[in-house]
Amino acid sequence: MAKRIFITGTDTEIGKTKVASLVLSTFPFQAVNHGWKPIAAGCERAGDGPWVNDDALILQGASNSKFDYRLVNPIALKAAIAPHIAAQRESVELSVHVLQQHYDALPERIDHLVIEGAGGWLLPLNNTETLADWVVANKLPVLLVVGMRLGCLNHALLTWSDMQARGVDCVGWVANSPQAKQMSEYDANLAYLKQALPMPLLAEIPFFNCPEQEHQWLQQHAQFGEQLLQATSAVKG
Numbered sequence: 279m280a281k282r283i284f285i286t287g288t289d290t291e292i293g294k295t296k297v298a299s300l301v302l303s304t305f306p307f308q309a310v311n312h313g314w315k316p317i318a319a320g321c322e323r324a325g326d327g328p329w330v331n332d333d334a335l336i337l338q339g340a341s342n343s344k345f346d347y348r349l350v351n352p353i354a355l356k357a358a359i360a361p362h363i364a365a366q367r368e369s370v371e372l373s374v375h376v377l378q379q380h381y382d383a384l385p386e387r388i389d390h391l392v393i394e395g396a397g398g399w400l401l402p403l404n405n406t407e408t409l410a411d412w413v414v415a416n417k418l419p420v421l422l423v424v425g426m427r428l429g430c431l432n433h434a435l436l437t438w439s440d441m442q443a444r445g446v447d448c449v450g451w452v453a454n455s456p457q458a459k460q461m462s463e464y465d466a467n468l469a470y471l472k473q474a475l476p477m478p479l480l481a482e483i484p485f486f487n488c489p490e491q492e493h494q495w496l497q498q499h500a501q502f503g504e505q506l507l508q509a510t511s512a513v514k515g
Contacts, residue, residue, distance in 0.1 A: 280388045280389055280390060280391045281389065281390050281391070281507060281510055281511075282390075282391045282393065282416075282418055282419070282510075283301070283390075283391070283392055283393065283418070283419055283420070283421055283449075283506060283510055284393045284395060284413050284418040284419065284420045284421070285297060285298050285301070285392065285393065285394050285395060285420075285421045285423060286395045286398070286399045286413075286420055286421070286422060286423070286437070287395070287397075287398055287399075287422070287423040287424075287425060288398060288399075288422070288423070288424050288425055288430060288433035288434050288437050289397075289398050289425055289429075289433055290396075290397045290398060291425075291456060292423055292424070292425025292427070292454060292456050293423055293425060293452075293454035293455075293456045293483065294333075294394050294395060294423050295315075295333040295336050295337065295394060296454065296483065296486075297421070297423050297452050297454060297481075297483065298313055298337055298340070298392050298394045299313070299336050299337060299339075299340035300481075300483065300492075300495075300496065300499075300502060301392050301421075301502065301503050301506055302337070302340040302341055302342075302390075302392055302503070303340050303496055303503070304496065304499065304500055304501070304502040304503030304504070305390050305503040305504075305507070306390075306503070306504075307342060309389035309390055310342065310343050310387055310388050310389045310390070311341055311342050311343060311388075311389065311390045311392070312341045312343040312345065312349075312350075312384075312388045312390070312391050312392070313337030313338065313340055313341045313350060313392045313394065314337070314349075314350060314351075314384065314391060314392065314393045314394070315331070315333060315334045315337055315350060315351045315393075315394045315396070316351070316352055316353055316377055316380055316381070316393070317351075317353045317355070317361050317372070317377070317395075317396045317401075317409070318331035318333060318334050318351045318353070318354055318355065318361075318396065319331075319355040319356075319357060319358055319359060319360070319361045319364045319396065320332075320355075320356075320357070320358030320359075321351075321354040321355060321356055328347055328348070328354070329354040329355075329356060330347060330351070330354065331351055331354060333394070334347070334350050334351035334354075335347075337350055337392070337394060338350045343385075343388060345385065349384065349385070352380040352383075353365075353370065353372065353376075353377075353380070355368060355370065356368060360397070360401075360402065361396055361397070361401065361402075361403075362401075362402045362403055362404055362405075365404075372403045372404055373403055373404055373407055374403065374407050374411050374412045374415065377403070377409075377412050378412065378415075378416075381416070390503075390507070393418065395409055395413075396409065397409075398433075398437070399437045399440060399441070400440065410440070410444065410446075413446070414444050414445070414446060417447075418447075419447045419448075419449045419509075419510040420441065420446055420447065420448045420449065421448075421449060421450055421451070421452065421480070421506065422434070422437060422438070422441075422448055422450070422451040422452070422475075422477070423451070423452050423454050424451055424452065424453055424454065424471060425454055425456045426453050426454060426455050426456070426460075426461050426464060426467065426468070427456060427457060427461050428461060428462075430461075430467060430471075431467060431470060431471065431474075434451075434471055434474075434475065435474060438475055448477050449477060449506070449509040449510050450477050450478045450479070450480040450505075450506065450509050451471075451475055451477055451478075451479055451480065452479070452480055452481045452482075452483060453468055453471070453479060453481070453482045453483070454483045455483065455484050455485045456485065457485060458485050458487065460484075460485075468482070478509070480502070480505055480506060480509070481499060481502055483495070
């Protein structure tokens with residue numbers, strides 16, 4: 279069975295795709311590594327081609343599986359709004375059952391599967407189900423991305439509180455800076471989260487102003503993916 283990790287965040291636009299691509303880039307290259315973003319809202323179309331999402335394309339580029347786009351992002355919604363609202367407008371069924379069908383259809387030859395959520399932890403799929411329900415049903419280990427900006431303490435604690443209540447294996451968290459200007463009192467906020475969250479801090483990721491900065495970070499943190507694999511090794515799905 280493929281090693282699986284679900285990447286969620288404290289909010290939307292806080293760096294889930296960035297973290298997922300860094301994880302994929304530091305996994306063992308000889309393995310089949312695949313990034314999967316099952317739900318994406320805000321897709322565009324070039325000519326007669328498929329509807330595609332920028333975040334999903336980043337995951338596809340960071341994967342060495344080289345699968346077709348539809349195996350990266352099976353549910354591609356046009357409007358850049360809450361996915362359950364976009365799905366209603368586009369007459370697309372969005373549910374735990376539908377998500378499970380796409381999950382079960384993934385190729386068996388994947389060694390490492392990195393699943394990126396949409397929005398925050400409790401993203402609605404419909405009026406009664408959330409994306410968290412699907413994660414719990416599949417007993418997926420979770421990596422939490424904390425967007426280091428004003429409000430992150432409350433968002434991180436609320437997210438962890440719900441995970442804990444559901445019995446989720448959150449194997450670690452990442453402190454990501456989603457904006458060029460570092461948040462005020464970054465070190466103090468980081469110190470609070472390190473003592474408040476029981477899972478280990480696996481990485482601090484700065485804002486990358488250019489590809490060269492990202493490349494340098496990857497060189498300095500080449501073991502990031504391996505650390506995550508080790509953290510998930512004890513989790514039984």
